[in-house]
Amino acid sequence: MNIIEVENLTYSYDKNEKNAVDGVSFSVPEGKYVTLIGHNGSGKSTLAKLLSGLIANFEGKITIFGKEVKKNTIHEIRKKMGLVFQNPDNQFVGSTVRDDIAFGLENRQVKSEEMDPIIDTYSSKVGMKDFLDKSPENLSGGQKQRVAIAGVLAMHPELIIYDEATSMLDPVGKKEILDITFNLRNENPKLTVLSITHDVEEAYRSDYVLVMNAGKLVLQGTPQEVFAHQEELRSIRLDAPFFFSLKQALLNRGISIPDEIDTEAKLEDFLCR
Amino acid sequence: MPIEFSRLSFVYNPKSPFQSSALNDISLLLPEKQFIAIVGRTGSGKSTLIQQINALLSPTSGYVQIGDFINHPEKKPKRPKGLNDEEKAAFKKEERRIYQKHKSKDIKALRKRVGLVFQFPEYQLFEETVEKDVAFGPKNFGVKKEDAIRSAHEALLRVGLDESFFQRSPFELSGGEKRKVAIAGILATSPEILIVDEPTAGLDPAAAKETMELFTKIRDAGTTVILVTHDMDLVATYAQMVVVMENGRVEKTCAPSELFGQDLTQYSLQNPRIFDFALRLKQKGLTIDTEGIRSVNDLAEAIIRSKQNG
Amino acid sequence: MANFTMGRYVPYDSWVHRMDPRLKIYALIIMMVAIFINYPTWTMTYTILGILFVFTLILLWSARMKFTSLLKSLSGLWFMVVFLLVIYILVPRYSEGNEDWYFLIGNFKVYWESLLEAGKVFFRLVVMLSLSLVLTATTKPLALTDGLDWYLSPLRWLGVPTPILAMIISLALRFIPTILEDVQRILKAQSSRGVDFKHGHIFAKFRAIISLIIPLFVSSFIRSDELANAMECRGYDPSTKRTKYRKLHFRWWDLLEFVIVSAIVAGCLTICITGFDAYSFFWGLSLK
Numbered sequence: 001m002n003i004i005e006v007e008n009l010t011y012s013y014d015k016n017e018k019n020a021v022d023g024v025s026f027s028v029p030e031g032k033y034v035t036l037i038g039h040n041g042s043g044k045s046t047l048a049k050l051l052s053g054l055i056a057n058f059e060g061k062i063t064i065f066g067k068e069v070k071k072n073t074i075h076e077i078r079k080k081m082g083l084v085f086q087n088p089d090n091q092f093v094g095s096t097v098r099d100d101i102a103f104g105l106e107n108r109q110v111k112s113e114e115m116d117p118i119i120d121t122y123s124s125k126v127g128m129k130d131f132l133d134k135s136p137e138n139l140s141g142g143q144k145q146r147v148a149i150a151g152v153l154a155m156h157p158e159l160i161i162y163d164e165a166t167s168m169l170d171p172v173g174k175k176e177i178l179d180i181t182f183n184l185r186n187e188n189p190k191l192t193v194l195s196i197t198h199d200v201e202e203a204y205r206s207d208y209v210l211v212m213n214a215g216k217l218v219l220q221g222t223p224q225e226v227f228a229h230q231e232e233l234r235s236i237r238l239d240a241p242f243f244f245s246l247k248q249a250l251l252n253r254g255i256s257i258p259d260e261i262d263t264e265a266k267l268e269d270f271l272c273r
Numbered sequence: 274m275p276i277e278f279s280r281l282s283f284v285y286n287p288k289s290p291f292q293s294s295a296l297n298d299i300s301l302l303l304p305e306k307q308f309i310a311i312v313g314r315t316g317s318g319k320s321t322l323i324q325q326i327n328a329l330l331s332p333t334s335g336y337v338q339i340g341d342f343i344n345h346p347e348k349k350p351k352r353p354k355g356l357n358d359e360e361k362a363a364f365k366k367e368e369r370r371i372y373q374k375h376k377s378k379d380i381k382a383l384r385k386r387v388g389l390v391f392q393f394p395e396y397q398l399f400e401e402t403v404e405k406d407v408a409f410g411p412k413n414f415g416v417k418k419e420d421a422i423r424s425a426h427e428a429l430l431r432v433g434l435d436e437s438f439f440q441r442s443p444f445e446l447s448g449g450e451k452r453k454v455a456i457a458g459i460l461a462t463s464p465e466i467l468i469v470d471e472p473t474a475g476l477d478p479a480a481a482k483e484t485m486e487l488f489t490k491i492r493d494a495g496t497t498v499i500l501v502t503h504d505m506d507l508v509a510t511y512a513q514m515v516v517v518m519e520n521g522r523v524e525k526t527c528a529p530s531e532l533f534g535q536d537l538t539q540y541s542l543q544n545p546r547i548f549d550f551a552l553r554l555k556q557k558g559l560t561i562d563t564e565g566i567r568s569v570n571d572l573a574e575a576i577i578r579s580k581q582n583g
Numbered sequence: 584m585a586n587f588t589m590g591r592y593v594p595y596d597s598w599v600h601r602m603d604p605r606l607k608i609y610a611l612i613i614m615m616v617a618i619f620i621n622y623p624t625w626t627m628t629y630t631i632l633g634i635l636f637v638f639t640l641i642l643l644w645s646a647r648m649k650f651t652s653l654l655k656s657l658s659g660l661w662f663m664v665v666f667l668l669v670i671y672i673l674v675p676r677y678s679e680g681n682e683d684w685y686f687l688i689g690n691f692k693v694y695w696e697s698l699l700e701a702g703k704v705f706f707r708l709v710v711m712l713s714l715s716l717v718l719t720a721t722t723k724p725l726a727l728t729d730g731l732d733w734y735l736s737p738l739r740w741l742g743v744p745t746p747i748l749a750m751i752i753s754l755a756l757r758f759i760p761t762i763l764e765d766v767q768r769i770l771k772a773q774s775s776r777g778v779d780f781k782h783g784h785i786f787a788k789f790r791a792i793i794s795l796i797i798p799l800f801v802s803s804f805i806r807s808d809e810l811a812n813a814m815e816c817r818g819y820d821p822s823t824k825r826t827k828y829r830k831l832h833f834r835w836w837d838l839l840e841f842v843i844v845s846a847i848v849a850g851c852l853t854i855c856i857t858g859f860d861a862y863s864f865f866w867g868l869s870l871k
Contacts, residue, residue, distance in 0.1 A: 041447050054812050075820070083816045086475075090806050091813035093755045095725045102828035108817035111827045137760040140315050151817065167475050170315065170503035171543050184277040198477040237479035240571070242546045251571035264550065271576060272557040329771050377782045388776040396765070397772040399797035409794070413777030444801065458776060 002063075003159050003192045004028040004051065009060035011050060020046040021058075022215035030158075030259075033185055033193045037039045038212035039237040046214070048163040048196045052083050065158070079108075083171055084153030086164040088144035100136075100152045108155065123151040126180055133142055141174020149180060160184075162195040166202070189236040200227075204241035211238070224262055243267065274340040274386065274465045274497070276303040276326055281335035283321055283521075295321040297521040298335070303499065305465075305512075308492045310500045310529070311507040313518035314541040319501045322518065323468045326499075327387040328380050334373050336394050339466070340505060371461045388464030392471045394455035398443040403429065403454050406443050410462045421461070424539040428461035429454070449480045456484070460491070467491060468499040473507065485511050509533060509545035510567050517542070534563050547572045593720045599646040601722045603837045604730030610844045611718050617705050617851040623858040625699050631851055632706045638847065639713045646721045653713055664708065671701035707760055724756040725793070747821050754810070762803060769798045 005027045012019040019041045028034045038044045049055045051062060053074035062069040064077050067074040068261070085091045101119045110118070123129045126146040136144055145165055152160060160181075166174040181213030182205070185191050195202060203209045211219035213236040220224050227233070227244045234240075243264050247257055261270050283296040296318050303309055311319050324330040325337050328344045336345040349372050352364055379551060391397070400406035407425035412418065429438060438446075443454050452472075461468065469488065473481035492498045495507040500512060508515055508529050515532050517525040519540050525532065533548040544552065544553045551563050551572060566572055619636060622628040643650055676697045677684060685694045719727075732749040739745045770780065774793045780791050819825075853859065862868045 039479055040449055047810075052812075052816050054815070075818075077521065078816060078818060083813070085813055087806075087809055087811060089761055090809035091817075093757065093810070093814060093817070094753070095753065099725065099828060103814075103819070104817045106825045106828055107820070112826055112828060112830055115828050134762070139766065163608060170299050171505070172503070175543070188776075200478070219795075237477065239478040241372065244552070244715070245569045246550070246573060248567050250576065252578055253573055255577065268557055271554060271580075272559045272563070324771070327775055377779055381777055381779065384775055384777055387775075389772075391768060391772045391775075392774065396798050396802050397769055397776070397794075397800075399794050410776040413779075442765060462777070 001030045001066075002027040003030050003065060003161040004194065005061075008065075009047075009050065009058060009062060010023040010040075011046060011055065011058040013046075019215050021050065023060075024212075024215070024217050025060075026210055026217060026220060028171075028192060028194055030192055031189050032208055033182075033195070033206045034208045034210065036194065036196045036210040036212060037198060037200060037203050037238060039198060042212045042236075043215040044196045044212050045163065046215075048161065051161060051194070052081075052163075052164050053078065056059040078157070080158045081162045082150045082155055082157035084152060084160070084165040086167055088141045088148070088168065089136060091148050092144055094134050096133050097123065097139070098132045098145050100147055102150050102155055118154050119150075122154045124151060125147075125184075126150045127176075141169050142176050145169065145173065145177055146180065149177070153184070159192045159194070162193070162197065164196055164198070166197065166199060177207070189252055195254060198238075200239050200241045200272065203227075204243060211236070217248070239245065274564060275305045276466070277301075277338045277498075278322075278325075279336055279338070281332045282338055283325065283330065283573045284333045285321075285441040287333065295521050296325075299521075299523055301516065301523050301526065303497070303516075305497050306492070306495055308489065308498045308500070308511055308513045310502060310512035311518060312502060312505065312508060312515060312540075312542060313524075314503070318521040319518055320470060322500055322522075323389065323470065323499065326468060327384050327389050328375075329389075339387060342375075342379065343371050343373065343498065345373075345411075360462070365436060377451075385462050386464055387466045387468065388459035388462060388466070390456055390459050390469045390472060390484055392474060394458075395451035397455060397458075398451060401442060402435070402441040403443050403446075404441050405463050406454060407457045410458050414462055421561075424461045424463070425457070428457040431460060432457045433483065449476055452476065452484070454564065456487070464496065466497040466499065468501070470501045471503070472500070473502075473504065481507075503542075504543040505533070505543055506547075509547060530566060551575070591720065592723055593648075595647045595721075597646050597721070598836070599642060599717065600839060602721075603831060603833055604722050605727040605733050605831060605833075606837050606841055606844075607718050607722055608727075608734065609841070611714055613844065613848045614714055615711060617848045619709050620855045622849065622851075622854055623860050624862075625690050625696075626862055627854065627860060628703060628705075629699075631854065632703065632710070635710055635847075635851075636706065639710050639717075642717050643713060646717055648720060650713075652819070653716060664705070668701045668705060671704060676700055701748050706833070724759075725753060725829070726831075728753045728756060728830055733831060744821070746825065750821070758806070762799070765799060765802050766795070769795055769802075 009024045010019055011019055011021045011238055015120050017220050036044055041191055050058055065080060067073045067077055069077060092100055093103045098119055101123060104162060105115050105118060123132055126149050128143060128146050128150060131139065131143065144164050166177050181193060185193060204223050209221065211226060219229060227240055230240050230248060250257060261267050278299045278301040281296060281299045285293045285295055288530050292431065293417060313319050324338060325332060325344055331344055332346050334346055336343050349368060356364060398406050400409060404422060404425050407428055408421040411421035411424050434453055443451060472484050476484065488498050502508065512529050515527060515529050516523055517540055524540060537544050547566060547569060548563060551561050554561050559579055561575050566575055623630055648714060672693060674697060675694055677694045678696065681696060685692045690833065729747060732745065735745045735748060778791045778794055
């Protein structure tokens with residue numbers, strides 16, 4: 001079953017300007033970790049806004065959980081969909097970690113007595129249980145994003161969308177968020193993740209990669225398939241993940257590496273043989 | 274212009290419930306015309322340290338000397354008891370050397386020579402046109418209007434923004450272009466020391482690479498570049514010297530490849546990818562020389578060398 | 584013990600900190616009434632103000648605040664206070680039968696009652712500010728909002744959207760530190776570009792302020808835009824009902840404190856209304 005289906009989606013902010021998203025079609029199957037990569041300005045942020053129902057009057061069709069995204073369906077859809085945005089500060093609504101996780105629960109009219117156990121469960125899941133009474137100015141960016149994830153998880157989402165959720169974080173914070181996300185998916189194989197990012201290492205770890213440039217979807221496939229097109233990626237300002245650049249560098253220097261060497265660990269073993 | 278920290282300590286909000294010590298007895302010499310990286314986890318004191326260099330903050334004790342400018346505490350320390358006359362005279366002499374009163378024009382002169390680009394500098398833009406915004410710095414430092422505009426143009430071309438940008442409003446540019454305008458705003462004052470705090474945060478890889486290469490060119494033209502970052506990949510590729518900070522102290526000062534040859538978890542830092550991979554090869558029994566490695570290509574060559582030798 | 588910046592919450596644990604915020608707001612308001620009403624005689628006025636002052640000192644002490652640090656945080660107002668007091672003293676003021684109650688400085692008549700009035704005003708000011716300071720220093724902004732929200736809730740019946748008001752206040756409180764950080768950051772960024780916020784003539788200062796204000800507005804707009812999006816995606820809908828995570832609980836010691844404060848103020852009010860003069864009633868003294 002496809003969780004997200006996008007058909008011929010087109011949108012422009014201004015009629016006189018180029019389309020920010022231009023005839024994009026793709027689908028995201030249930031239980032997959034899909035990354036959407038592209039340089040800044042490739043249209044991927046606009047796509048994120050369209051998927052979360054923050055922009056109306058687009059052309060084409062977006063279907064999420066089998067429902068077409070429209071003004072009267074978006075509330076229903078959002079109940080099963082969680083979003084984490086780029087700026088850790090600007091999505092932290094509560095004055096403390098506790099209050100922030102509670103914010104979503106209050107919106108869903110969860111009874112006050114039931115909130116504390118929920119807050120405890122999900123804050124410990126993201127490793128923030130010891131920080132429940134801290135206020136955002138005393139937390140790092142990575143910690144704030146973990147709180148945002150806890151707030152999303154407390155809603156039992158079937159789909160999580162990251163809109164460049166790690167791009168403002170330091171490497172340690174980035175790694176924490178990714179590790180948490182991969183763990184979540186191991187625990188719940190039905191959870192679908194769509195991550196909009198310019199981190200190619202994250203794309204390398206995902207199940208399926210979509211590549212955007214100038215509003216169009218230019219490449220898609222498994223990481224192995226997509227990152228085989230190194231020249232094309234470089235021409236649209238994208239790097240190759242470390243594994244692929246190293247493999248390429250070795251190939252260029254006359255070392256032949258068999259195709260079945262497709263992870264860093266296998267490459268290490270191959271080189272140490 | 275070298276920078277010399279001498280037993281410098283700094284405390285935020287002294288004598289209040291919010292008191293916190295940020296820098297602890299720092300003695301450090303940063304040589305001129307080098308690409309220096311300052312690394313350490315969030316809260317290790319990196320940002321506080323760089324703000325001492327252009328006198329946005331003044332030390333609580335100790336001092337930092339930048340060229341002929343000495344940034345010193347507001348209050349003179351008490352003379353220790355039990356000194357003999359000779360020691361007293363020496364103390365007084367040292368006190369006279371360090372505690373010179375600064376006028377606001379001295380501080381301005383310092384800030385002209387030490388350019389500081391903060392994290393997410395695009396949030397400091399405010400003029401109607403890109404050109405005016407970049408000329409704002411030089412004008413503040415007393416450069417004539419026409420000259421300020423000329424250096425603004427030069428700086429903009431240097432960061433890769435051509436004439437078509439000069440008259441546009443900075444607010445209609447993309448995030449990456451705004452960042453370039455902000456950096457040009459500092460370059461326009463032609464500083465002798467350029468300090469950049471996480472200049473690549475939020476940029477896509479291609480823009481990040483362009484930015485870092487710009488700083489390398491600036492260093493080649495004879496400016497000291499001080500890079501504050503969490504990103505060890507940047508340090509491995511670009512820095513000539515690295516300063517590791519932890520809990521307000523300088524833990525280590527060395528060349529990047531010397532630092533990255535070892536386990537960095539004690540400083541809560543991650544090794545750059547290339548060194549991480551090399552370390553794992555070492556653990557699996559491949560003897561590989563990591564000295565001087567800066568890029569994936571260097572790593573590939575080192576691997577091939579070690580295969581040929583072994 | 585330390586300096587207290589006006590209006591800042593100071594995280595200690597004392598019984599004043601633990602009081603119900605609604606009770607604190609109530610206490611502040613009715614104590615203000617007790618401070619500002621008039622009492623029958625000067626001796627009664629000063630006696631009652633003295634009692635209230637001692638009561639305030641007890642509160643300050645319990646909340647682990649120092650009286651001297653309170654005065655220090657008022658240092659910006661000193662000039663105004665002195666000016667006010669001088670005016671009060673110079674303006675002739677006497678009630679019936681007290682026309683001759685004055686002393687001379689040179690040829691100038693200074694009425695004793697003017698002096699007493701100035702003292703009263705000064706006392707009122709100090710007690711009022713101390714009490715407000717106790718409130719803000721011992722109550723988390725969030726708890727204060729909850730308390731205010733509780734008082735505003737009857738207005739819902741008049742069609743006032745009190746939950747939205749409470750949300751606005753709590754968001755404002757949440758973002759004050761963030762925006763102060765922005766101010767600090769922009770201030771530093773512009774200072775490194777050679778802006779001098781402290782010196783220079785008026786035009787230069789104006790430019791300096793502009794270079795601070797515009798970026799601050801821009802970043803605040805971006806923040807509010809993104810925040811609105813995030814809130815919407817997290818299911819916030821101002822038109823629907825929401826539950827409340829933080830519920831205020833009135834405990835037995837709150838009741839005790841309520842009774843004590845109410846009793847003190849009721850006493851003051853009674854004195855004011857009946858014109859009761861304790862000195863003449865108990866000791867038969869007739870004092871002014």
